[in-house]
Amino acid sequence: MEQYNHKKIEVKWRQRWEKEETYKVDLDKAKKPFYNLMMFPYPSAEGLHVGNMYAFTHSDAYGRFMKLKGFDVFEPIGLDGFGIHSENYAIKIKEHIKDVSGRTEKNFYNQLHMIGNAYDWSRTVETYKPNYYRWTQWLFLQMYKKGLAYRKKSSVNWCPSCKTVLSDEQVIAGNCERCKTETKKKDMAQWFWRITDYAEKLLKNLDTIDWSEDVKTIQRNWIGKSEGALVKFAISDFRLSIDVFTTRPDTLFGATYFVMSPEHLLVKRITTIEQKKEVEKYIKVAAKKSDIERTDLAKEKTGVFTGAYAINPVNNEKIPIWIADYVLAGYGTGAIMAVPAHDERDWEFAKKYDLPIIEVVKPNITESTGSLRRRPSPFKKGEEAPPQDDKELFTGDGVNINSGFLDGLKTEDAIQKMNDWLEEKKLGKREVNYKLRDWCISRQRYWGPPIPMIECAKCGWQPVLEKELPVELPEMDDFLPDGTGKGPLNKIKEFVNVKCPKCGGPAKRETDVSDPFVDSSWYYMRYLCTDFNKKALDKKRLSKWMPVDMYIGGKEHSVLHLLYSRFVTMVLHDLGYVPEDEPYKQFRAHGLLIKDGAKMSKSKGNVINPDEYIAKYGADAIRMYLLFLGDMRQGGDWRDSGMAGMFKFVNKIWKIGTQIATNKKTNSHESEKLLHKTIKAVGEDLEKLKFNTAIAKLMTLSNVIQDKGCLKDDFGKFIIMLAPFAPHLVEELWSKLGNKNSVFKEKWPKYDPKLVKDEMIELVIQVNGKVRDRLEVEAGIAEDEAKKLALESEKIKKWVKGKKVVKVIFVQGKLVNIVIK
Ligand code: ANZ
Ligand code: ZN
Numbered sequence: 166m167e168q169y170n171h172k173k174i175e176v177k178w179r180q181r182w183e184k185e186e187t188y189k190v191d192l193d194k195a196k197k198p199f200y201n202l203m204m205f206p207y208p209s210a211e212g213l214h215v216g217n218m219y220a221f222t223h224s225d226a227y228g229r230f231m232k233l234k235g236f237d238v239f240e241p242i243g244l245d246g247f248g249i250h251s252e253n254y255a256i257k258i259k260e261h262i263k264d265v266s267g268r269t270e271k272n273f274y275n276q277l278h279m280i281g282n283a284y285d286w287s288r289t290v291e292t293y294k295p296n297y298y299r300w301t302q303w304l305f306l307q308m309y310k311k312g313l314a315y316r317k318k319s320s321v322n323w324c325p326s327c328k329t330v331l332s333d334e335q336v337i338a339g340n341c342e343r344c345k346t347e348t349k350k351k352d353m354a355q356w357f358w359r360i361t362d363y364a365e366k367l368l369k370n371l372d373t374i375d376w377s378e379d380v381k382t383i384q385r386n387w388i389g390k391s392e393g394a395l396v397k398f399a400i401s402d403f404r405l406s407i408d409v410f411t412t413r414p415d416t417l418f419g420a421t422y423f424v425m426s427p428e429h430l431l432v433k434r435i436t437t438i439e440q441k442k443e444v445e446k447y448i449k450v451a452a453k454k455s456d457i458e459r460t461d462l463a464k465e466k467t468g469v470f471t472g473a474y475a476i477n478p479v480n481n482e483k484i485p486i487w488i489a490d491y492v493l494a495g496y497g498t499g500a501i502m503a504v505p506a507h508d509e510r511d512w513e514f515a516k517k518y519d520l521p522i523i524e525v526v527k528p529n530i531t532e533s534t535g536s537l538r539r540r541p542s543p544f545k546k547g548e549e550a551p552p553q554d555d556k557e558l559f560t561g562d563g564v565n566i567n568s569g570f571l572d573g574l575k576t577e578d579a580i581q582k583m584n585d586w587l588e589e590k591k592l593g594k595r596e597v598n599y600k601l602r603d604w605c606i607s608r609q610r611y612w613g614p615p616i617p618m619i620e621c622a623k624c625g626w627q628p629v630l631e632k633e634l635p636v637e638l639p640e641m642d643d644f645l646p647d648g649t650g651k652g653p654l655n656k657i658k659e660f661v662n663v664k665c666p667k668c669g670g671p672a673k674r675e676t677d678v679s680d681p682f683v684d685s686s687w688y689y690m691r692y693l694c695t696d697f698n699k700k701a702l703d704k705k706r707l708s709k710w711m712p713v714d715m716y717i718g719g720k721e722h723s724v725l726h727l728l729y730s731r732f733v734t735m736v737l738h739d740l741g742y743v744p745e746d747e748p749y750k751q752f753r754a755h756g757l758l759i760k761d762g763a764k765m766s767k768s769k770g771n772v773i774n775p776d777e778y779i780a781k782y783g784a785d786a787i788r789m790y791l792l793f794l795g796d797m798r799q800g801g802d803w804r805d806s807g808m809a810g811m812f813k814f815v816n817k818i819w820k821i822g823t824q825i826a827t828n829k830k831t832n833s834h835e836s837e838k839l840l841h842k843t844i845k846a847v848g849e850d851l852e853k854l855k856f857n858t859a860i861a862k863l864m865t866l867s868n869v870i871q872d873k874g875c876l877k878d879d880f881g882k883f884i885i886m887l888a889p890f891a892p893h894l895v896e897e898l899w900s901k902l903g904n905k906n907s908v909f910k911e912k913w914p915k916y917d918p919k920l921v922k923d924e925m926i927e928l929v930i931q932v933n934g935k936v937r938d939r940l941e942v943e944a945g946i947a948e949d950e951a952k953k954l955a956l957e958s959e960k961i962k963k964w965v966k967g968k969k970v971v972k973v974i975f976v977q978g979k980l981v982n983i984v985i986k
Contacts, residue, residue: 169819171783175893179278187907188240188283192693192706195237200710201228202749204718204726205685207245208269209254213276215773215803216765219758222791223856224717225282229889230851231715232283233913239710240283241692243290244270247298248681249327249343252612256645262612263640266293276776281784281892283909288695292684297691298614299635300701301684304733305617307740309628313359314606316618316626320428320494321605323351328646329609330355332680333602334387334725339457342725348455353650356616356677357603360732364388364599366746367731376752377798383723389600394584396502396593398423400435401474401483407431410497410598413507414587415579418568419525420502421515423475423486424468427451428494435486437472444469444488451490459490466491466514477502478592479569489514497598505558512558522556526563526576604729606680609652611644613678621665621672630666636674652676685726686733689713689748702737708744713751717797717854720754727752753854756800758791773803785891786812792856792890814864815894818887821871822880822898830874839869840879841920847886848913856890863887877902882914929980930955932964948975955981 182188192198203224206217225240232238246266255262270291277284290297308314322331326346330353335342360367368388371381393412400407407425411417425432427448436444447469451459458464468489475486491510492501505515506524515522562576570586571579587593607616615636617629629636639660644653654660654676665672687701693710694703730748738746757764760771778787790811794801825831843866850859863886870883881902888895888908899908923943928951930938938960942951952973955961961983968985975981 167823169816169894171785171815171893172780174897175279175281175783175785178893178896179281181896182283182907183286185907186287187909188238189285189287190237190239192239192710195239195709197236198710198714199228199231199236199238200713200715201231201238201240202689202713202716203240203242204716204722205243205245205688206273207248207250207681207685208273209250212269212272213280213775215775215778216758218280218775218787219791219801220718220755221277221280221282222788223755223797223854224715226788226792226856226889227715227717227851227854229283229892229909230913232909233885233888233911235912238283239285239693241288241290242277242282242284242286243688243692244273244292245681245685245688246270246291246293247613247678247684249329249608249610249612252610252644261642262644279779279784280775281788283892288692290688290691290695292681292688293612295635295637296698298638298684300691301614301679301687302617302629302634302636303631303701304683304687304737305679306628306631306634307742308358308736309618311736311740313362313736314356315359316354316356318352318354320350321353321355322348323353324348325648327610328648330605330607332605332682334604334728335682339455350452350455351650355605356607356618356675356679358606358732360604360729361599361601363732363735364390364601366735367601367728370731370747374747374752375750377720377754380720380723380727380752380754383720384728387601387724387728389598391598391600393596393598394587394593395498395596396478396587398475398478398502400486401476403435403473405431405435407475407500408498408593409500409502410596411502413504413580414583414593415565415568415571415574415576416504416507416525417477417479417502417583418565418571419504419506419523420477420484421505421521421523422484422503424489424492424501424503424511424514425471425486426492426494426499427488427490429488429499432471432488435471435473440470440472444471447488454490456493456495459493462509466510466517468514468518470518478587478590485520487514487518495602496600506556507558507560509558509560523567524556524559525565525568525571526559526561527566528559528561528563529575604680604732606683607675607677608680609650609677610646611638611641611653611678613681614638614684615654616675616677616679618675619663619666619672620675621668621670623670624665624667624672627666627672633666638678652678654678682725682729686729687737689716689730690734690737690743702742704742704744711743712745712747713749716749716752717755718752719757723754753797755797756795758794758801758803760803762802778808782808782812783815783893785894786815789815789860789890793860795857797854797856814867815891817871818867818884818891818894819898821867822884822901825875825877825880826898826901826903828877831877831880833874834876835873836866836869836875837879838920839866840875840882841916844882844886844914844916845921848916851889859886860890884908885911885914926978928955930958930961931980931982932961933984934982937961937964944978948977951975951981955983 203221228238228240252262255265322336324331324341324346326344336348340347368390391412393410394414395408395410397406397408468487471486471488473486474483477484503511505511505522507526565571565574565579571582584595615638617636619627621627639657641657646653661673663672663674690702693706697703734743734748735746737743765772790808843862846862847859884895884898895908923945925941926944928940928942929936938958940954952975965985970983971986972984
């Protein structure tokens with residue numbers, strides 16, 4: 166018998182697909198459009214990582230399944246080639262980034278061909294080519310015109326190793342998302358995109374999109390909506406007042422001191438001469454800490470008294486003003502009223518500096534939700550504790566005490582009443598705050614699209630005219646960032662010195678480039694419009710194809726790419742360029758692929774190189790193995806033994822296939838029933854992206870077919886189900902069965918409902934022991950299902966109507982008895 170020659174077979178089919186344009190979609194004529202998207206890869210020169218392949222294979226298997234279900238599946242691919250990772254690699258190997266990029270692209274696309282995905286290769290997109298980044302710059306200009314792009318000096322995140330600023334989303338637990346170096350805060354003027362204008366919409370729309378729940382939760386928390394009030398505190402001995410943001414205006418009677426962030430602009434003004442030295446010292450120390458350190462609950466609180474006092478507006482009490490770094494400059498108003506009895510941080514601070522504590526909310530015994538913490542008493546038995554120590558920290562909702570006009574009210578009512586009171590007296594107002602900050606998009610690096618702005622001494626910042634786009638990235642040899650805070654482009658005089666687009670006078674170009682996440686914030690729409698050279702996007706095209714039907718990718722982009730691209734889509738929608746305001750109808754996150762229980766990493770030497778394995782086992786066997794490893798959401802653990810096992814399975818299918826094709830064992834009906842059950846079950850699994858269980862079911866069926874044989878036609882149905890996973894192998898077997906066309910021109914097989922049913926039995930339904938109905942049901946019917954059917958029977962309803970059902974008894978395979986009173 167002919168051996169399974171994966172090398173020959175896989176190349177043969179890939180060439181045929183290409184020649185016959187099997188996966189090319191006519192975007193305008195497609196009748197049942199289905200946009201199947203996988204995340205934009207940013208490969209290094211080493212190329213395809215098996216982690217990419219893991220994600221892509223799942224996405225592709227789903228796309229192929231939808232194609233077999235009769236959809237016109239558009240599955241594009243491209244390359245996100247701009248960015249620091251590419252640049253750093255070029256620096257490392259001492260080659261020019263342009264040459265490296267060209268090579269990377271070639272190698273990467275070759276690899277992508279080899280894994281056998283159903284890509285439409287006629288619509289690739291590469292972010293570093295002028296015909297793409299021209300439109301990325303156009304996007305900047307649209308933002309600018311809408312007032313959503315602005316330049317501001319502020320305290321931004323600086324990565325000392327990448328020598329550039331980063332957005333808040335790119336700082337993960339204090340470290341650079343890319344190189345893991347600890348970031349610093351630096352005061353610099355940068356370009357921002359006003360994503361905060363869309364905070365409410367970004368939050369609200371989450372309820373309308375079908376995404377992995379955990380990713381939605383991460384976005385909700387990141388947006389961080391919080392409803393509260395702004396309260397005005399007058400400053401004693403000054404004609405001045407300072408606002409605080411609080412989520413608990415009901416605790417105002419318990420505000421016993423006031424805290425400003427060390428960076429608050431009014432600190433210098435109110436600090437007394439006596440306290441000046443200490444305050445200045447403290448400000449210096451605080452400036453060195455990251456926000457993460459400052460807000461870490463486990464860290465000991467520190468602070469300094471300013472010498473000044475604020476007036477609590479509800480009782481006109483003088484309360485001391487401190488500065489402390491647990492209050493952040495960038496949130497709310499950068500100042501708080503401290504309520505130590507009901508806020509954990511304030512509690513610790515008050516204990517440390519011996520500040521007064523007044524309890525104003527007590528737990529509502531019947532419905533308390535918060536936590537009550539009594540500190541272990543430092544006093545021995547018999548000793549008298551000072552009165553302050555029987556105070557308790559209580560952070561939950563409850564009932565007000567010691568609060569004048571709020572006494573006796575429940576927290577939610579107390580909040581409303583206080584807010585009404587504040588608004589009436591003009592001492593405050595209701596306020597909504599978001600944690601989300603504007604997106605800092607400028608980068609002091611070379612390998613990105615130059616930001617299309619020009620600064621004129623006379624006219625200020627001016628946008629480059631749209632017809633002048635692209636602002637081409639000039640060639641330069643020494644593109645290393647120098648850490649001065651200026652991008653490398655600043656070194657090229659001919660690039661920098663230009664004429665002002667407005668007055669024609671001498672002006673200077675912006676030399677920062679934009680964040681690579683800007684490139685990837687809109688690529689999925691460009692895939693659909695690569696044939697338009699005079700505009701970025703074509704609305705008619707987008708109406709037909711957007712939003713993306715299924716997007717599969719990593720969770721690590723939850724608040725990066727997945728949030729940015731939603732924002733950009735919303736803006737372009739509001740500007741009339743995009744018909745819908747959400748980019749992805751469905752998003753499913755996949756888990757991580759690991760190796761022998763550990764994360765793959767170069768230092769451990771356990772990185773799987775797909776090329777090597779493809780050469781040894783063929784792409785189909787690897788695809789099958791990656792899909793079989795575990796549930797997509799959980800990720801999987803690669804083991805070479807498992808890979809070898811899957812290779813055996815692929816060979817077994819080949820063997821059965823060649824037998825059936827030569828008419829051996831083709832007159833048996835014995836596997837028919839299982840075939841139809843499998844068609845039903847595998848279809849249901851694939852709808853839910855449960856590739857591993859689908860493959861397991863096909864393995865079971867293959868055993869039965871091997872044993873008992875099957876009709877040629879039925880074997881055809883079996884391999885169509887395998888086609889999403891092992892497309893080359895199935896094409897070859899399909900043609901061996903005598904078919905002329907690609908198997909992907911076929912339809913997903915239909916099951917015969919009669920054959921998927923289990924044996925039927927007669928289930929007797931009794932009411933109080935008397936037979937009142939008989940139902941035909943599957944022999945294996947579950948208890949719940951049987952009881953439900955019994956109670957829904959029209960005949961039974963008559964007997965049960967108006968009575969109370971006391972008990973329902975189920976006897977497997979026999980009867981249901983309903984006991985009524
Ligand atoms: C008084 C109070 C009493 C508070 C109480 C809480 C409990 P979220 O939910 O995160 O919005 N806060 C306000 N601005 C702050 C800043 N810049 N840095 C640090 N903390 C700040 O939290 C809002 C609460 O966090 C506010 O409500 C304020 O403390 C504090 F029993 O005000 B609260
Ligand atoms: Zn000018």
